[in-house]
Amino acid sequence: MFADVARAPSESDSQSSLNSWCFEDLAIGMRDISRRTALDEDVVAFAEVSGDHNPLHLCDDFARNTRFGGRIVHGMFTASLLSGALGMRLPGAGSLYLSQSLNFRKPVRIGDIVTVVVEVVELIEKGRRCRLACTALVEGCVVMDGEALAKVPARGDI
Numbered sequence: 001m002f003a004d005v006a007r008a009p010s011e012s013d014s015q016s017s018l019n020s021w022c023f024e025d026l027a028i029g030m031r032d033i034s035r036r037t038a039l040d041e042d043v044v045a046f047a048e049v050s051g052d053h054n055p056l057h058l059c060d061d062f063a064r065n066t067r068f069g070g071r072i073v074h075g076m077f078t079a080s081l082l083s084g085a086l087g088m089r090l091p092g093a094g095s096l097y098l099s100q101s102l103n104f105r106k107p108v109r110i111g112d113i114v115t116v117v118v119e120v121v122e123l124i125e126k127g128r129r130c131r132l133a134c135t136a137l138v139e140g141c142v143v144m145d146g147e148a149l150a151k152v153p154a155r156g157d158i
Contacts, residue, residue: 019092022155023128031119032090036081038073038112046077072107078114078144082134085118086150091130094153098129102146112138118148128152 021030047053052074055062063071079102086097108114115137122131130152136144 017089019089020094021091021152022157023091023123023125023130023152024155026091026120026123026130026152028120028123030090031117032085033115033117034081034085034089035113035115038077038108038110038114040110042077043071043073043110046074046080050074050076052076068107071110073110073112075102075104075108075144078104078108078136081114081116081136082118082148085116085134086132086148090118090120090132091150091152094157095130096151098149098151100134100146100148102134102144104144106138106141106143108136108138108143114138114143121147128154 019032043057047058054074056066056068057063057071057074060071063069079100082100083097086095087093117133117135117137119133120130121133123129124131128151130150132148132150134144134146134148135142
């Protein structure tokens, strides 16, 4: 029913575009779609920022001998892509991330192109809250899903 608020932008665009939706302007079915390639540099930087230096993410020799057969991207790196979608595009600037549920379904590997889809599924007038379905896919397969709850500013608040 509604067009995507961001039509699968290029990787460079997905990190820099900014939308600012007011609660009154949101509608169920609005979606944001973005893509990002999970690079080795991202994994190393995320390990530094998070303190998660698990060799499953950082050491080829260690990871090769695991059930994954090689290094995988931190699950929370993939989840962090949701923060960019919510804070920058849907609902966007001025919104406040309140909660997030996550299910990690499959590993993301270095070099995978992760497609993140965020969709408005419920609007709650009390407190101007928005519930969003969140999905991350690699080659059409769901690697992570869950729901987010965000507080969205009213038109006069921005």
